[in-house]
Amino acid sequence: MNLRRLGSIVVKELRQLRRDRLTFAMIIGIPTMQLVLFGYAINMDVRHLDAAVLDQSNTARSRELIAEIAATDVLRFKHTAYSAQDIEALLDAGRISAALVLPPDFEARLEVRDRPAAQIVVDGSDQVIQSAARQLAAFPVYGSLGWTSRVPGVEVVNFYNPQRLAPINTVPGLVGVILTMTLVLFTAIALVRERERGNLEMLIATPVSPWELTIGKVLPFVAIGLVQVTIVLGVGKLLFGVPVRGSIAELYAAALVFIVASLSLGIFISTLARTQFQAMQMAFFTFLPQILLSGFMFPYAGMPVPAQWLSEILPLTHFLRLVRAIMLRGADLIDVWPSLAALGVFIAVMLVVAVSRVHKSLD
């Protein structure tokens, strides 16, 4: 490994990157855009959801509660239902997003306080509506009577999607998703481009070794990855107040390990692909399982066992554990060493496979 040669490759790569406006815009644009889109969609302050009301008790107090909830402006009662079937039909037709149900024994429940007095049925397929309903769950049904019981006044039932995604979990996860989507793709493309454009044939007739070339081309992306992490954390803090409870240094250390893992996946892809387009296709092929099975979209615990095995192979799964532990639980790296070790194994395997293939592809 010759440092001057390595340096000249890094400089060349940065120059090319600077002139490739589209790629450069994507590197900075993708994290900002995704963060803003994801973040606002989840945290949006919902108003005027179409709703139905089913008042089976029909007393003065039930009517009072309906009026109070309507006054919050979160729900707008456009329909009056007369049975649970009415509500189901309205939900299925997409005409309402939520329904308020007051049981016949509403007043008795208010007195005894052993069960929730009211129920809000929610279209759980929609994240935004779910989070709005959660706000209503805290509604002080008992009014001036005082609120002491352990039983909530309003029970929220997710009609379609029993699982809920905490918005605070999304931003740390986004760090991983954004790094995956940009770094794997750009590394693979950058390496294949050299071959596709014929530069490689000129380079292999020079003293440059394949590893000087690979490392030199990939190093700028390590820096780019760290810049992206900073953007996501900064914007996340600024717009959504997402906290970093653990150590910033440890967070960056974990991100660095994950960046290297993503780059090694990109290097591996570049040894398989002949053209930039193929590299892009293969990179996308790895995105789907990473985003769906890593626990970013759906919780790991809820997945069937074979999906969990697959999930364990994916670097994003382990990074999500690391980043959530450090950012939200304030954990130390030592506490989460198994995830760190898993990423290390992933890097080692990818690079070993890539090395054996690089020699072949240059022959």
Place this chain on the structure above:
Amino acid sequence: MPPVDDTAVEDAAIRARGLTKRFGDLVAVDALDLTVRRGEVYGFLGPNGSGKSTTIRMLCGLLKPSAGDIDVLGCSIPRDAEKLKRRIGYMTQRFSLYEDLTVAENLGFLAAVHDVPRARARERIDELLDTYRLADRRKQLAGTMSGGQKQRLALAGTVLHKPDLLFLDEPTSAVDPQSRREFWDSLFELADEGTTLLVSTHYMDEAERCTRLAILDRGRIVADGTPHDLMRNLPGRTLLVDTAEPRQAQRALSGLEGVIALAQIGTSLRVLAADGDHLEERLGERLKSEGVEGRFEPVAPNLEDVFVAATRKTLEDRAQEGKAKEGSS
């Protein structure tokens, strides 16, 4: 043509014996023997797919031969390929510098990659920009230059580290005739400075300028020697038929025994024929019987005749080999 006995050549820059490359069932290079002396401008002439590029790649150590021995500048290839890379330059068929880097950035990158010390690199780059008339294009992106300029830049990049031996793979396939002539002048300047050059081409006029030449066909060298010797020793004769109806004459003579090739040159017909008695009389009779007026005039063979005769011969040889095989089975 008998192979030249060159085991005695002391000052060989390239020596290959039995060089073979197979890609699956395809034999791209077939037991090729080659000797290139130091200081020569050695040409590879052959059609596309004749194995020129594959041979050059093997000689550079970029491709592992399936069989055979290679010695380039005293390095045994592929074993010493890394050592050799510091002493050779390889100019690829396609422009292979970075189109999104400037002229100066490209050369600076190559200097670093070739371990040319910084101070000397700056001097050398200035010198090359001057030699190849690129000084005013220093800050221009390589991708925005013309074919001729790109090619001069590529040559500058190839000779930047002052290699002893240059491989050029069809270097002039993308440039106009004027640039081609200038480019060859540059090559001779390099040869004057003591660089050995191996150039592949499919242009006859370029091949004719080489000091020595090998004609490749289907992975084999079918003729080699100096262009002059090749033309002088052409077994056969070339005639020009002066006729008012060259197309009718061509139709009349094609397929006649002893006729190797016919080509219309403007308003006359060029005939390449095997040596034989009463050739002109036989040709004349045929023309007369077909009702074509024509007058024969012997002319000196050119390189194209050599090329046609050499590649034609292998066709016949192979056809006969095929027949022999059929008969024995």
